[in-house]
Amino acid sequence: MKPSDVLLRPVLTEKANKLSEKSHRYTFAVARRANKLEISKAVQEMYNVSVAEVKTMVVPAKSKSRYTKAGVISGRKPAYKKAVVVLSEGDTIDIFENL
Numbered sequence: 661m662k663p664s665d666v667l668l669r670p671v672l673t674e675k676a677n678k679l680s681e682k683s684h685r686y687t688f689a690v691a692r693r694a695n696k697l698e699i700s701k702a703v704q705e706m707y708n709v710s711v712a713e714v715k716t717m718v719v720p721a722k723s724k725s726r727y728t729k730a731g732v733i734s735g736r737k738p739a740y741k742k743a744v745v746v747l748s749e750g751d752t753i754d755i756f757e758n759l
């Protein structure tokens with residue numbers, strides 16, 4: 661798999677930003693079938709950093725509904741796989757550079 665097929669997008673939430681600022685942990689949405697070795701290689705190739713550790717999790721699907729004039733609209737948000745990448749000391753990633 662190409663690195664761009666493995667790493668889909670960075671996760672930009674308050675919690676993910678706090679992790680990246682304080683402890684050099686970066687969060688990415690990744691392909692469902694990618695394993696930890698492929699994720700590590702993709703981060704190393706795309707950002708030229710050394711990866712110390714990779715933790716993965718599958719975020720479950722959620723039901724969403726909203727109220728409109730036409731009534732209640734309900735749907736689902738799909739499940740996705742998320743990876744938290746821990747970098748070696750001294751390495752950083754500027755996520756907004758490659759967007």
